[in-house]
Amino acid sequence: MHYFNREHVEQTIAIPLAIELSQIAFALQSQGKVTQSVRSIIPAPDGRLMGTMPAYISESKYAGFGLKSVLVDFNPHHGSSSHEGCILLFDEQANGHMVAVDAGAITELRTAAASAWATHLLAPQHATKLAILGSGLQARQHLLTMLAVRPIQQVTIWGRNQTSVDQFTTWCAGHPTLNNVEIKIAETPAKAVSDADIICTVTAARAPLLQLCDLPQNCHINAIGASAIGFQELDPAIYGAVEHYVDSRESCWNASQCLQQAKEKGYISANHVSQEIGELGAHRLEKRPERTLFKSVGLAVQDLVFAREVLYQNQ
Structure with a gap:
């Protein structure tokens, strides 16, 4: 079995390519060329989670079986990834049938790149002011990817941990x-x-950080952190007041507590069908509503596309 570490991933996939791969992954998802089960999660008493995400991609350069297995620690040591594990690629005949790729590095890249692709499609065209709630590695990666799709001039950071916020600003400087x-x-x-x-x-917030009244009149939101039941970043009322998109209808409705509560409380109608970002193709919204939201919980197809790109470029 061949293993590609974090250094391989970072040297292979720059931000522009990561955004391109996100478009490809979401298109495969929405075109029905992916078979993937909803993420399986096993919790530990100390708050850590282990997740497994298998998938099969057909009719694509990235076709094949793969599995992401990752341990998620919401309180990692400074500088460490909150996601540690491997993405396993099967059916790679030229590489001993199986290849492993560092899951932490892929997760950081593909998560932020997904937000960047959604921002490219949905955000105000001349957006210059960015707000990031959270101050960890994913916050840093999101800042860099937002710069690639909009002319950001001002970034406002909020975080629970002042030490982490200080380290974030030092990194920015x-x-x-x-x-x-x-x-x-x-x-x-x-x-x-x-x-x-x-x-x-x-963030890893377990209660809403933002209420509807907190939002500017014209904005785009990438809601990324609450990707499992038990976590919440947004008050459910927000979903009833924005035009929202998801990475996967099935995954988001199974893993997003905010979405579930929005329907339970009547903010979203019982027959509401969320639109997947992959259904937009490469076309920005022609008539953009004042507020848009992209809800992502992360998909195995993203991990497999990114991991196979690392493999192909390092053969």
Whole structure:
């Protein structure tokens, strides 16, 4: 079995390619070329989770069987990924039938790239103000990918942990692509998003951080952090007041507590059908509503597409 580590992943997939791969993965999902089960999660008493995500892709350069197995620690040591594990690729005849790729590195890239692709399609065209709730590795990756799709000039950060926020701002100060970007710190989530064009929520919150009244009149939200039952970042009322898109209808309705509560409380009608981001193709919304939202819980097809790209470019 051949193994590709974090360094292989980071050297192979730059942000523009990651966004392109996201488009491909979501198109495969919405075209029915992927067979994947809903993520299986096993919780531990200390709050950690183990997730497994199998899938099969057909009719594509990325076709084949694969499985992501990952341990999620919501309180990782500083600088460590919250997701540690492997993506296993099967049917790779030229590589001893099986290939393993670092799951933490792939997860960081593909999650932020998914948000960037959704932002490209849904956000205000001339958005310059970004708000990020969260200050970990995913927050950093989201900042860099948002810069690739919109002319961001101001970034406002909110985080629960002041040490992590300080480390985030230090990282920003030393990053060459952020020299002309103003970085601000907010005391509360509501203050962070008060004038934002784009909002990225990348936390492990277990209760809503934002209420409907907190949102600007015209904005796009990437709701990323609450990807399992028991986690929430947005009040369910928000889903009834925005035009929302998902990475997968089945996965989001099974894993998003906010979506489930939005329907239970009547904010979304009982027969509501969420639209998948892959159904938009490569076309931006012609008549953009004032508020849009992309809800992502993460899909195995993303992991397999990214992992096979690493394999193909390193053969």
